[in-house]
Amino acid sequence: xxxxxxxxxxxxxxxxxxxxxxxxxxxxxxxxxxxxxxxxxxxxxxxxxxxxxxxxxxxxxxxxxxxxxxxxxxxxxxxxxxxxxxxxxxxxxxxxxxxxxxxxxxxxxxxxxxxxxxxxxxxxxxxxxxxxxxxxxxxxxxxxxxxxxxxxxxxxxxxxxxxxxxxxxxxxxxxxxxxxxxxxxxxxxxxxxxxxxxxxxxxxxxxxxxxxxxxxxxxxxxxxxxxxxxxxxxxxxxxxxxxxxxxxxxxxxxxxxxxxxxxxxxxxxxxxxxxxxxxxxxxxxxxxxxxxxxxxxxxxxxxxxxxxxxxxxxxxxxxxxxxxxxxxxxxxxxxxxxxxxxxxxxxxxxxxxxxxxxxxxxxxxxxxxxxxxxxxxxxxxxxxxxxxxxxxxxxxxxxxxxxx
Numbered sequence: 001x002x003x004x005x006x007x008x009x010x011x012x013x014x015x016x017x018x019x020x021x022x023x024x025x026x027x028x029x030x031x032x033x034x035x036x037x038x039x040x041x042x043x044x045x046x047x048x049x050x051x052x053x054x055x056x057x058x059x060x061x062x063x064x065x066x067x068x069x070x071x072x073x074x075x076x077x078x079x080x081x082x083x084x085x086x087x088x089x090x091x092x093x094x095x096x097x098x099x100x101x102x103x104x105x106x107x108x109x110x111x112x113x114x115x116x117x118x119x120x121x122x123x124x125x126x127x128x129x130x131x132x133x134x135x136x137x138x139x140x141x142x143x144x145x146x147x148x149x150x151x152x153x154x155x156x157x158x159x160x161x162x163x164x165x166x167x168x169x170x171x172x173x174x175x176x177x178x179x180x181x182x183x184x185x186x187x188x189x190x191x192x193x194x195x196x197x198x199x200x201x202x203x204x205x206x207x208x209x210x211x212x213x214x215x216x217x218x219x220x221x222x223x224x225x226x227x228x229x230x231x232x233x234x235x236x237x238x239x240x241x242x243x244x245x246x247x248x249x250x251x252x253x254x255x256x257x258x259x260x261x262x263x264x265x266x267x268x269x270x271x272x273x274x275x276x277x278x279x280x281x282x283x284x285x286x287x288x289x290x291x292x293x294x295x296x297x298x299x300x301x302x303x304x305x306x307x308x309x310x311x312x313x314x315x316x317x318x319x320x321x322x323x324x325x326x327x328x329x330x331x332x333x334x335x336x337x338x339x340x341x342x343x344x345x346x347x348x349x350x351x352x353x354x355x356x357x358x359x360x361x362x363x364x365x366x367x368x369x370x371x372x373x374x375x376x377x378x379x380x381x382x383x384x385x386x387x388x389x390x391x392x393x394x395x396x397x398x399x400x401x402x403x404x
Contacts, residue, residue: 017136020135020136021136021139023136024135024136024139024140027143031143031146035146035151035154036115038155039111039157040107044103044107044157045155045156045158047106047107048081049069050085050092050095050110051076051095051099051106052069052072052076052083052085053069053085053087053095054095054096054099055072056069057099057232057233058096058100062235062236063089064084064085064236064238064245065239066255067256069085070255074255077103080254080255081254082251082253082263084245084247084248087159087192088191088193088225089230089233089236090228090229093228093229093232107157111154114154114161114162117161117162117164118146118164118165120165120168120169121165121335122141122142122146122335124168124169124171125168125339126141127172128172128175128308129309129343130309130343133342141338141339141342145338147364148338148364148379149331149334149335149379150164150335152329153329153330153331153332158329158330159192160329163195163196163330164332164333164336166185166189167336168336169181169185171308173185174207174211174214174308179211179213179214179217180217182207183215183216183217183218183220183221184217184218186200186203186204187219187221190222192330194323194324194326195319195326196319198316198318198322199312199315199319202298202311202312202314203312203315204218205302206308247259248263249263250262250263251263264373265325265327265373265374266326266327266328266330266373266374266376266380267324267325267374268283268286268287268290268322269324270377271377271378274372275377290322291322294318294321297314298314298315300392301314304395306394306395309340312336313336313340314387316333316337317383318384320333320380321380321384327373328376328379331380334380340390341356341360341386341390344390344391344393345390356389356390359382359385362382363383366379
């Protein structure tokens with residue numbers, strides 16, 4: 001057979017680009033369809049807890065009382081499991097329309113909502129970062145973010161994709177002058193405050209300094225959420241003060257008062273304790289040193305008035321790095337960090353680029369070999385190293401350009 005008759009041999013550069021665009025687009029579509037099927041067939045994980053809490057509200061009960069939630073869990077899935085409700089009251093209230101549907105149909109709707117938020121966030125993130133990426137490069141970026149962060153959140157029917165969407169929507173709305181939308185979206189980031197505590201505080205501070213209306217609208221929206229929640233669920237906060245209320249965060253339960261085992265987290269403390277066998281005193285010392293270093297890093301970035309996308313990446317990454325309660329399925333907001341790293345790495349040549357590729361390769365390898373959930377913390381370590389190195393370099397470059 002002549003070499004010229006082999007497939008694709010005669011294609012020019014532009015034709016190869018189009019072929020790559022099509023191949024990666026097909027991969028993205030196949031990935032989304034595959035994820036949807038896998039998530040549905042996995043038979044449900046954490047959505048059962050949201051659904052049961054909403055059902056309790058519809059019955060006039062208290063979603064924070066696990067003794068009321070557990071029988072609903074048993075009814076809809078045949079087991080109670082470890083699904084107490086710990087989210088703010090407005091989240092369960094927002095899900096009451098889904099609780100009117102049969103459980104499996106409600107799961108489908110929740111999945112479709114999350115896929116829609118995922119696609120919207122992946123579309124908007126490059127634009128809020130001023131990253132011009134198209135064609136196969138864009139689809140590969142999507143594939144990498146879903147593989148590394150989003151897929152696990154979808155599989156566990158968690159809220160990570162929703163948090164990514166609200167974060168990117170906040171940045172997009174603020175950039176486009178939609179202050180009210182930005183404020184509402186920023187307030188909704190607190191739907192899972194253990195994940196978004198730092199990014200919320202940082203954005204509030206920056207908006208107060210640069211775009212005050214957004215900060216004001218966020219406070220108004222947060223107050224409205226609490227007022228409406230308290231009006232519908234008076235005394236919802238009573239159980240928060242009860243002994244043992246948060247047991248499901250540190251222990252694996254099988255219904256009220258039934259402890260199965262200790263719950264492992266994807267946190268710095270569990271990573272150091274179980275991977276390196278560090279005693280608790282040493283863990284706290286390392287945490288304190290990192291916290292001090294991150295505080296200096298944030299102060300330096302604020303003083304340099306870094307772009308909003310860069311600051312968001314810092315807030316998300318440091319918040320997860322130092323957070324006391326984080327799971328690997330909470331990582332989708334790190335998509336902002338990953339895309340920012342992609343953007344900045346284009347400027348590199350020589351060994352720095354190879355170093356970035358090596359760290360990224362290590363991060364992408366983690367889902368293949370990790371076993372305990374705290375192994376996923378290596379992904380966060382990689383993202384922190386890349387963001388710090390490229391971020392400090394970017395700030396220095398901007399300072400030199402400003403002087404010139």
